[in-house]
Amino acid sequence: MSKSIEAIDLDVYYGSFLAVEGVNVRIEPRTVTAFIGPSGCGKTTFLRTMNRMHEVLPNATVKGQLLLDAEDIYASGVDPVRVRSKVGMVFQRPNPFPTMSIRDNVLAGFKLNGIRMGRAQAEEITERSLKGANLWNEVKDRLDKPGSGLSGGQQQRLCIARTIAVQPEVILMDEPCSALDPISTLAVEDLIGDLKEHFTIVIVTHNMQQASRVSDKTAFFNIAGTGKPGKLIEFDYTDKIFSNPNEQSTEDYITGRFG
Numbered sequence: 001m002s003k004s005i006e007a008i009d010l011d012v013y014y015g016s017f018l019a020v021e022g023v024n025v026r027i028e029p030r031t032v033t034a035f036i037g038p039s040g041c042g043k044t045t046f047l048r049t050m051n052r053m054h055e056v057l058p059n060a061t062v063k064g065q066l067l068l069d070a071e072d073i074y075a076s077g078v079d080p081v082r083v084r085s086k087v088g089m090v091f092q093r094p095n096p097f098p099t100m101s102i103r104d105n106v107l108a109g110f111k112l113n114g115i116r117m118g119r120a121q122a123e124e125i126t127e128r129s130l131k132g133a134n135l136w137n138e139v140k141d142r143l144d145k146p147g148s149g150l151s152g153g154q155q156q157r158l159c160i161a162r163t164i165a166v167q168p169e170v171i172l173m174d175e176p177c178s179a180l181d182p183i184s185t186l187a188v189e190d191l192i193g194d195l196k197e198h199f200t201i202v203i204v205t206h207n208m209q210q211a212s213r214v215s216d217k218t219a220f221f222n223i224a225g226t227g228k229p230g231k232l233i234e235f236d237y238t239d240k241i242f243s244n245p246n247e248q249s250t251e252d253y254i255t256g257r258f259g
């Protein structure tokens with residue numbers, strides 16, 4: 001079941017430094033949302049608040065609310081580990097566990113959480129997740145081989161299989177194609193289109209073509225200068241952002257005038 005995400009007056013800090021200020025945004029279930037904006041405007045920082053990864057850093061804090069459907073994930077008593085099992089994350093560089101087999105990589109989320117399962121269930125989850133990541137046909141005959149033996153694009157799809165294996169509701173992707181060649185990038189972009197049938201997806205990207213190809217809505221973040229907080233400037237349908245944005249700074253950014 002994919003879920004909506006809503007930020008209400010969200011401020012994000014590293015110690016006393018306010019990195020992102022006053023974000024209000026509502027992301028609908030089963031949509032793809034792209035975060036765009038110049039370097040340092042807080043895209044990754046905000047993304048990492050959505051599964052409570054931000055607070056893993058010392059003195060990193062958040063003010064405001066972040067609702068997953070109706071539940072504030074920052075309310076007292078909420079277990080961040082449970083949040084992270086519902087809100088999965090795919091990183092810039094494919095990071096399969098190098099010595100683990102392809103199968104064990106897919107099942108790693110269960111093993112790390114001490115969840116045991118029988119062989120039949122393990123096989124079922126492996127096949128379902130690899131099919132869901134458009135990787136099954138390429139690896140079904142070598143499930144016992146190490147994940148590190150795959151190409152970069154295959155490794156990234158293996159990481160996506162590992163993420164969807166635990167059946168999250170939201171998938172966060174931080175520049176998931178920046179380390180991939182154009183063919184692998186297209187494979188991952190196609191996959192994102194398939195995944196949104198089941199998941200709510202948020203993707204940080206520096207690639208304007210990619211944002212316009214894969215996303216339903218786009219959030220443009222900007223920063224007034226070094227040391228100033230990043231802010232969400234405009235959030236709208238991707239077609240609108242790329243054809244007729246409301247804000248001059250959005251237009252300047254997407255037409256390459258800065259950033």
Ligand SMILES: Nc1ncnc2c1ncn2[C@@H]1O[C@H](COP(=O)(O)OP(=O)(O)OP(=O)(O)O)[C@@H](O)[C@H]1O
Nearest residue numbers: 014019037038039040041042043044045046057230
């Ligand atoms: N671990 C950290 N400690 C302190 N400040 C940080 C840390 N990570 C990021 N920042 C600061 O927070 C601000 C936002 O950074 P962030 O990486 O979120 O921006 P971004 O928009 O994702 O940039 P990029 O497009 O370059 O990845 C920047 O001023 C950055 O220097």
